[in-house]
């Protein structure tokens with residue numbers, strides 16, 4: 001009898017899972033799933049403990065779903081990628097595995113690990129790998145010269161063209177292959193323990209329900225509401241997409257089912273949401289074309305000459321949400337307490353760290369990863385480099401967000417700010433973005449820090465630092 005192994009990694013679902021589907025396509029083969037936890041590796045990436053907890057909770061769900069179909073999930077915990085390979089090669093030998101199936105990961109360490117594995121298994125086990133976590137594979141959307149696009153908008157145009165020609169149908173879950181199996185709950189990860197919070201129930205059914213509800217009830221308002229953090233106007237699906245509880249094909253197909261005209265109507269909320277899914281694709285395609293991004297190199301090389309400030313006190317104030325700029329502080333407290341931050345606020349708080357405090361974007365990138373439930377190397381690095389003007393943003397470095405006017409524009413009544421900064425509850429709407437001005441007029445004391453930096457001056461300093469770096473010194 002042949003034995004197929006499906007190695008689950010960042011694809012914790014049984015529906016629309018290309019590797020699992022392929023592993024199960026031979027009805028006579030015995031199919032075993034494996035999942036290998038590598039906490040030592042996660043530490044290096046500074047993965048948020050709450051994301052590790054989310055992976056664990058979803059792993060349980062996958063294990064149950066597979067067991068109900070008669071498919072065993074073998075769970076192993078070791079330290080790092082090197083150990084995981086040793087264990088997996090040994091496992092294949094012991095179980096007389098004939099074929100191994102996995103969905104590709106695109107980060108450089110993961111790609112090197114997979115190449116090593118294939119070498120070690122050559123001649124013994126046939127390896128089948130799949131592009132599963134994207135709508136279109138990296139390298140399939142290129143300029144006329146066969147290169148990866150350097151800016152987003154032409155990428156999107158070419159992407160949509162390709163998408164219309166491609167088969168991106170979702171695959172069903174595999175049918176049962178045997179009797180229901182007993183369950184042995186995977187031991188906890190050897191990683192700091194954390195709570196995920198009730199807002200993100202584990203399991204693909206929960207993710208699909210959220211997707212269905214969003215596409216049916218909310219997506220039409222997405223273009224109008226997506227920038228307002230006080231409104232739950234975005235899908236909140238990122239934690240599920242980041243660890244593969246949901247696939248982008250499921251997102252696109254559900255969107256198309258609810259809004260069949262999505263590709264023809266660029267003004268619609270549905271198109272606007274698709275646009276965000278394409279940003280996700282863009283950053284992953286970019287990371288494969290420029291693997292140095294995985295090592296946190298800037299996309300625009302001269303920006304590495306910017307002289308950043310080593311100001312641990314300011315960095316800590318930013319991390320704790322105590323900068324004296326209410327929209328930044330509310331955003332950081334949302335991140336610290338929930339592991340998720342609204343996209344507009346990610347842009348504002350990232351811009352503040354880099355362009356107001358002149359702190360190296362990599363310190364912010366690292367801190368986000370250590371907190372985010374949806375931490376994703378490509379999206380996080382792409383977002384940070386965009387905000388820092390070291391990346392693919394078409395606008396030049398002298399576009400600098402003003403944190404006060406950003407707050408006034410996107411949280412005009414301060415509803416979001418008051419939710420996360422209860423110490424500002426009594427400040428009227430008109431003054432909520434500059435509460436100390438109000439406190440002074442009222443001769444009141446506020447238990448809230450004074451702004452740690454003067455935006456006007458900080459802007460000039462940052463412009464000077466970037467200009468000097470660009471000139472070459």
Ligand code: FAD
Nearest residue numbers: 234235236237238276280343346374375376379380383384
């Ligand atoms: P929706 O608005 O509903 O969008 C749907 C999906 O599209 C998201 O779930 C996400 O998978 C994808 N998406 C949306 N916007 C972007 C974007 N700008 N870039 C890439 N993908 C996008 N996203 C992450 O998933 N992980 C991260 O670690 C991450 N770090 C970021 C850091 C910074 C500095 C910035 C500016 C953005 C970052 N983003 C990251 C992108 C974006 O902020 C989140 O994906 C989004 O806020 C998630 O909320 P949502 O699921 O409601 O998104």
